[in-house]
Amino acid sequence: AATINSGSASLKNPRPMVLPLRQQNASMTDSTAIALLSGGLDSATAAALAIKSGFRVIGLSFDYGQRHRRELDAAVEIAKALNLDEHHTINVNLAMWGGSSLTDHTQTLPTSGVEAGMIPNTYVPGRNTVFIAIGLSLAEARGADRLVLGVNAVDYSGYPDCRPDYLEAFQDLADLSSRAGRQGHGPKLWAPLVEWSKQQIAEEALHLGVPIERTWSCYSGGDVPCGVCDSCRIRDEALIAAGRPDLCSPGRR
Secondary structure: OOOOEOOOOOOOOOOOOOOOHHHHHOOOOOOEEEEEOOOOHHHHHHHHHHHHOOOEEEEEEEEOOOOOOHHHHHHHHHHHHOOOOEEEEEEOOHHHOOOOOOOOOOOOOOOOOOOOOOOOOOOOOOHHHHHHHHHHHHHHHHOOOEEEOOOOOOOOOOOHHHOHHHHHHHHHHHHHHOHHHHOOOOOEEEOOOOOOOHHHHHHHHHHHOOOHHHOOOOOOOOOOOOOOOHHHHHHHHHHHHOOOHHHOOHHHO
16 A cells, blocks of 8 residues: 655754745755645645755645635745745636535535534535646656645544545555556655644744745635634634734634
8 A cells, every 4th residue: 555655743853943945945956846735824834844855846726616716815925935936726616516615605614613523514525636636647747756735634624535544545546547657756645744733733834934924724705814714713723822823813813
């Protein structure tokens, strides 16, 4: 079975000084990584970790018919802030058939918290399967070594397409479905945050200099985060625990 590299950085041990992200990405090796960039905290942190690891990073975002474009605007800002070599946005309209409160305005966004064992209605059917497949296409076309994913299975919802067993199975498929994979040098899925807590992610983002204030995690659009949706509340709690309540939604500062 394939092995997914989920990262091994310890947040409890002292870290060396880190160069500003722009300076790091200006002195890349020839190794390339494709980073799926949603505009949120997790994907920005994963992309920053790839830069820290010495990769030339290309960002890939998706306009999939989500409720608002605010996160796509944030993805553009993050790509510029991290000095990514390229940033592409692909249109894949998953809202045509709905099935999620993120793509169907008739469904209500959850605000009551994550229930153990329950997958919330913010799960978008097939979203990560589609995104990873397109990301692997770009990775193979560009000769990239890694496809960087900001998925996280611990602190949030247990989405089926954010779990380690899903990623391991997809790696097997990736190795079988591409010329590069059949030749033994296909791109590897890299999900460094998959088993991290949200607090750990927030702390690592702060350490790496990720511009958290430019990221967008709120399910609602608007000028400022709503502070009441499940995504806002989980993010705010992590930032408070990380000692940065000033970066929370306005109502939690």
